[in-house]
Amino acid sequence: MDDLFERYGPSYRWLATGTCILGATTVVLAQTTVNVAFPDIMGAFSIGRDQAQWLSLGFFASMTAGMLLQAWLVAIFGERRTYAAALIAFTIGAAMSGLATNVEFLTVGRLIQGISAGIIQPLAMAVTFKVFPAERRGTAMGLFAMGIVFAPAMGPTLGGIAIEWFNWRYVFLLTVPSSLLAVLLGMVFLPSRRIPSRLPLFDLIGFMLMCAALFSLLLALSNGTRDGWDSDNILLLFGFGTVAAVSFILWELRTPNPLLNMHLFSYPQFSAAALIAFFTGGVFLTSTFLIPVFVQQVQSYTPLRAGLLLMPGGLSLLLLFPLAGRISDSVPAGFLLSFGLCSFGIGFILLSGVSVDTPFWTFVAFTLFVRTGLGFTSPVTNAVALKSLPFELVSQGSGTISFIRQLGAAFILNAVVAYLEYRVRFHGDALTATQTAASRTSQSFLDGVRRILSESGVPDSVQYSGALHYLGQIIQAQAQTFGFQDAFIILAALSLLSLIAVYVLVRTRS
Missing domain, CATH: 1.20.5 (Single alpha-helices involved in coiled-coils or other helix-helix interfaces)
Structure with missing residues (x-):
């Protein structure tokens, strides 16, 4: 990295940061544009909400796995080659999803995109963190967050425009141009290294155990409502997943070359920040799935109108993220995190009262509380987690905190959608x-x-x-409304429970 500073001077940190933000924005865009396309995809392939969620869930799950590969790949190929190769694979996955002729091919494309995104996002965050001096790293995390917030701000709207003007396939093809541009910039401005003559060992056993645990537990959660929670296959999946998860943790503690460095959690501040990241990542990304589906299925919004609903909240993050990053260098993190989590809780409590009659701008006001919560938790959590680690562990810490956040997204999304389906059926x-x-x-x-x-x-x-048919439709619409309201209450409870982790963080700091 020193040679790049010598070549480009002080401006190099901005060139590297811009390159990292472009790649991270691209992969986050792929997460958010698809949310407004679910009703169209469900109609195109004749699938239900529980199957459609796998387009997001599979992305998050494979992204979680990709995050654990990031540190090993960077150790071999360096940031430059890893970044470029992951973006090329991401582009291939986008093309597969956009050209899919069946839901299985579409899901495979999303899995490829997810693995690639899991490599790119922590790599980009770590490089951005390293190119800034220690006293400006809180600001650096705010800038990084501000850059990637362009995606959730504009993603649903861009997805809605693509569906309105063309069809749902173009939602997946939107990211191809920015992916290719990020590859070119990455080959110039990201640091590189020689490939070592002796490759570092890869924790294949740990990776297999983690994948087995992740997909077994997620399959059990997603199929439990349909197959019955006490059915043999669901109980078998839960049992196998639990054994695999415990085996993964024990293996990672004993192996000399762990895939996930469990000793990072010996730093109390990092552990508390990771717990906050798990819940905040989960509740926010779950809300980005629930809100577009609710307004399209219950309020009969078009995809474009659903995207426009989310735009004001997304644009507010352009102010909130850099603001939170800057003041996190001087204001106690516990105060900012508590404020953000309370804002999450208030937003979801308000959303638990929405119905078919909720006006557009009232809905927008409710989503602003949720986005404020994200704005005051995400950059602060990243900064606290990485500041608590020695410099040589920053790359591993970056990958781990992103892994935990995506793990929360995968499990909380799956669990809440399963709860939603159960409550819709109950109310019906x-x-x-x-x-x-x-x-x-x-x-x-x-x-x-x-x-x-x-x-x-x-x-x-x-x-x-x-x-009678019309009465049945009215009952189903009301049951769906009640089910979504119950789901938002669960998100509010999880947000407020996260205050316990903030208390631990504050006590640890003192």
Whole structure:
């Protein structure tokens, strides 16, 4: 890296930071643009919400696995080659997803994108952290966060425009131009090193155990509602996943070349920051899935309108991220994190009251609380975690904190969507049970619908069945609304529970 500073002077840190931000923005864009496309993809391939979530869940899960590969790949090939190769693979995955003819091919493309994104994001964050002096690293993390926030700010809107003007396939192809540009810049401005004559050992056993644990537990969570939580295959998946997870932790503690350096968690501040990253990453990314699906399925928004709904909150992060990064150098981290988590909690409590009648700008105001929570937790968590480590562990710490954040996203998204499906079914059954012949309200509603159908010229023989069908649609819409409200309450509870980790962090600092 010193030779690049000699070649480009002090401006090199900005050239490297810009290159890293472009790559990180590209991979985050792939996470957020797809959220408004779920209803269209569900219709194109005739799949349900539980299967559609795997387009996000598979991305997050494979991204989690990719993050554990990052440190080993950088040790062999250096930042420059690893960054360029990961972006090329990411571009291939984007093309596969955009050209997919079935949901399986689409899922494979998303998995490739996820693995590549898992390598790129912590690598870019670590390089940005290293090129700034120690007293400006809080600001550096704010700048990095501000750069990548362009993606969640504009991603849903760009995805909506792509669907509105073309179709859902172009949502995946949006990132191809920026990926190729980032490859070119990375080959010039990122540090490089010679490939060692003796390759560092790779923890293959640990990697296999982690993948087995991750995908077994996620499959169990996603299929539990459909197959039954006490069914043999779900219990087997839970048991196998738990054994694999415990074996992974024990193996990583004993092996001389761990895939995940468990000794990082011997630094109390890092451990507390990792716990906060797990929950905040999970609740935020889950909300980016739930909100677009709710407004499209319950409020009948178009993909573009759903994207526009999320834009003001995303743009607010352009101010919040650098602000939080700058003041984190002088204001106690515990105060900023507590403020951010309370903002998360307030936002989700407000969202738990949304319905089909919630106005557009009221919804926008609620999402601003959620984005404020992200703005005051993400850069501060990164800065606290990396500042607590010796300089030689920064790269591993960067990869680990990103790994923990994506792990939270994968598990919390899966668990909350499974809970959502369960609650929608529960509320649907409860509402249906109240629609009896003795219910005056139900009979009055049916009579009113039949009267409208009669005035419209519908034959008498189908008026009653038509009225019942419409009543069923009303019940399903209300059940979905109640289910989403319950899901937002869970996110609020998880946000506020994270304050316990902030308390541990503050006590550790003192």
